[in-house]
Amino acid sequence: MTATKTTLRQIAIAAAFAAAATATHANANAAPAEPSAKPSVVIVHGAFADGSDWAKVIPLLQAKGIKVTAVQNPLTSLADDVAATRRAIAAQPGKVVLVGHSWGGTVITDAGQHDKVGSLVYVAAFAxxxxxxxxxxxxxxxxxxxxxxxxxxxxxxxxxPEAAMREDFAQDVSKAQAAVMTATQGPIQAKAFSDKVSVAAWKTKPSWFIVSARDRMIDPGLLRAMAAKIGAKTTELPASHVPQQSRPAEVAKVILDAVAATR
Known part of the structure; x- marks a missing residue:
C-alpha cells in the first residue's frame, strides 16, 4: 500500500512538471504582444522638483487615452538620472514621446537615444x-x-528656499501651490550640472520646445537659442519656469502634438 501511494505521488509530481513545461513552451512560442498604436509619454522632472510637478498635465494626457509615466529622478548625477529614465522607457509597450523639464532636458538629451524614443519635448529645459x-x-x-x-x-x-520658489521658480502660481512645491522639491547634487551628455538625441529625433518668456531660472534668451539650435517646433508662453503648473492645458497641447506626429 505504501509503495502504491509513493508511486501515485511520483506520477502526480511528474504530471505537474510536464504541465509546467508545456505552459512555458507555449508562452515562449506565443506571438509577441502588439506594440501600442499610440505612443506612451515618459516625463522627466527637473531639479528642485519631483514627479508631482506634472500632476496638472498628466490627467489631460490620460484623458486622451495616453499612457503616462513620470520618472522619479534621484538627482544624484546625470548618469543616475539617465539610468532611471532608460528603465522607464524600456518598460513602455511601444514608441515613446520623451518629455523633459529644466534639468530634465539634459537627461532626455542623453537618454533619448533609446530606440523606443520617437520624439523629444523640451519644457523650459536645457538641450x-x-x-x-x-x-x-x-x-x-x-x-x-x-x-x-x-x-x-x-x-x-x-x-x-520657499521665497525663491515663490518669487523665481513659480511666480505665476498661488502662494499655497508654491509652498507645496517647496515641500516636495528634490534637491540636486551640484556636481551634476558639470556632468557631460554622451550623445545629443535631438540631432536624430524630432523635437518640440516650450520657451517660458518669464523664466527666472533659465534665461529666456538661452531657451530661445537652444530651441533654434536643435531645430525644434517652438511654442513661447508668457509663463514662469514651470508652465506645466501655470499653463497645463497649453503644455499638454504641445505634448499631444508630438504624440500625434510620432508613430
Missing amino acids: PDAGKSTAETSEGHPAAPGTKRFVADAEGFLSL
Whole structure:
C-alpha cells in the first residue's frame, strides 16, 4: 500500500512538471504582444522638483487615452538620472514621446537615444550638445535671478528656499501651490550640472520646445537659442519656469502634438 501511494505521488509530481513545461513552451512560442498604436509619454522632472510637478498635465494626457509615466529622478548625477529614465522607457509597450523639464532636458538629451524614443519635448529645459554639460550650455548668457538663491547642504545638494520658489521658480502660481512645491522639491547634487551628455538625441529625433518668456531660472534668451539650435517646433508662453503648473492645458497641447506626429 505504501509503495502504491509513493508511486501515485511520483506520477502526480511528474504530471505537474510536464504541465509546467508545456505552459512555458507555449508562452515562449506565443506571438509577441502588439506594440501600442499610440505612443506612451515618459516625463522627466527637473531639479528642485519631483514627479508631482506634472500632476496638472498628466490627467489631460490620460484623458486622451495616453499612457503616462513620470520618472522619479534621484538627482544624484546625470548618469543616475539617465539610468532611471532608460528603465522607464524600456518598460513602455511601444514608441515613446520623451518629455523633459529644466534639468530634465539634459537627461532626455542623453537618454533619448533609446530606440523606443520617437520624439523629444523640451519644457523650459536645457538641450546640451554632445560632450557638453548643463553648466557649459549656459555660458555666454546672463545668469537667471533664481540661480543666485540656491542653498547647499553639507553634501553638496542644492535646494530652493520657499521665497525663491515663490518669487523665481513659480511666480505665476498661488502662494499655497508654491509652498507645496517647496515641500516636495528634490534637491540636486551640484556636481551634476558639470556632468557631460554622451550623445545629443535631438540631432536624430524630432523635437518640440516650450520657451517660458518669464523664466527666472533659465534665461529666456538661452531657451530661445537652444530651441533654434536643435531645430525644434517652438511654442513661447508668457509663463514662469514651470508652465506645466501655470499653463497645463497649453503644455499638454504641445505634448499631444508630438504624440500625434510620432508613430
